[in-house]
Amino acid sequence: MRRIILMAALIAAQPLLADSNLPPAYWSNRQLPDPKQEAQAEALMEQLRCLVCQGQSIADSDAELAGDMRDLVRRRIAAGQKPAEIRGWLIQRYGTWISYKPTSEPAAWPLWLAPLALLLIGVWLIGRRIKLKARA
C-alpha cells in the first residue's frame, strides 16, 4: 500500500519551476513586421549564445533570459542598430564567450589555420604516394 501511494505521489510530482511569473517579453517570440529586419535579427540570434543553456543559441533556447535577449536584439534592430553593434555591445559585457562567430584573436588562429595545414599534409601524402608508385 505504501509503495502504491509513493508511486502515485511520484506520478503526480511536478518539476520545481525556476521561472518567474511574468509573461515573456514582447519581442521574444514575435517576429518584426519588416521581413528584412527580422532576417537580420534572426541571423544574429542564431550566433548569440544562451547564458542559461550554454551550448544553445538564444534563437533555440526556451530560457527566460534568452527570451529577454531576443527581445533586446529585435528592439535594437528595429531601432536601426547594426547587428555588429549589438554583438559588440554584448561582447563588452560577457566577453567573446557570448558570440558563436569565431574571432580573429590569437586564441582562434589554430581554428583558421587547421584546414590549411590539413590540406598541405594531404598534398604531401599524395605526392609521396605518387613518387613511390613511379619508382616501383
Next chain:
Amino acid sequence: MSRAIRFAPLVLFLLVVAALVWRLAIPPDTNVHSTLEGRAVPTFSLAGAVPTKAGLASTDLATGQPHLLNIFASWCVPCVGEVKVLQQLKSQGVVIDGIAVRDRPEDLTDFLARNGDPYERIGSDLQSQVQIDLGSSGVPESFVIDGKGVIRYQHIGAIEPQDVSLILSKLEQAR
C-alpha cells in the same frame, strides 16, 4: 614504416583518455563572468519593485561609500537562503541595494515578509535588461561597487556564510 609510428594510435588514444580524465576530475568553470569589473556601472534607472521602497538608479550607487548590489528574484530558490547572509552583512554596516529580476510587487512583498529585508532600495527589472547591461547571467549574483560607482567585484551564485569574509574584504578594498 618505422616501428615508432605503429604506436601512434595507442599514444593518441591514451592522450584522449588522459584529457577526459583530467576534465572529469577538474571540471572547467562554466560561470560566465561579467567583463565590466573595473568599469563604471552602466547608466540605468529602475522603478521601485515594491510600493514601500524607493527604486534604484545607477546614480544611487555612486554615493561615496561602497555598495553591495544584489541581483535576485522572489522566484529564485537559492535567493531565499541568501537573504539571511545578506542580513548578517547588513548588521555589519554593509549598504545593500537590490535589483529584482522579472518580479511582481505582490510576490516580492511576500518574499521580503517571509525571509527578511536587508535592502535599502530595490529596482524592478521586468525584462532582465539591466541584468544583461551589467553582464550578469543569472540570479542570484552580487556586485561590489565602490564609492565612485565602479564595479570592483562580481560574485556569481548565492553569497554563502563562508563567503562573508571575502565579500567584506572586497567591500573594504572598494572603500
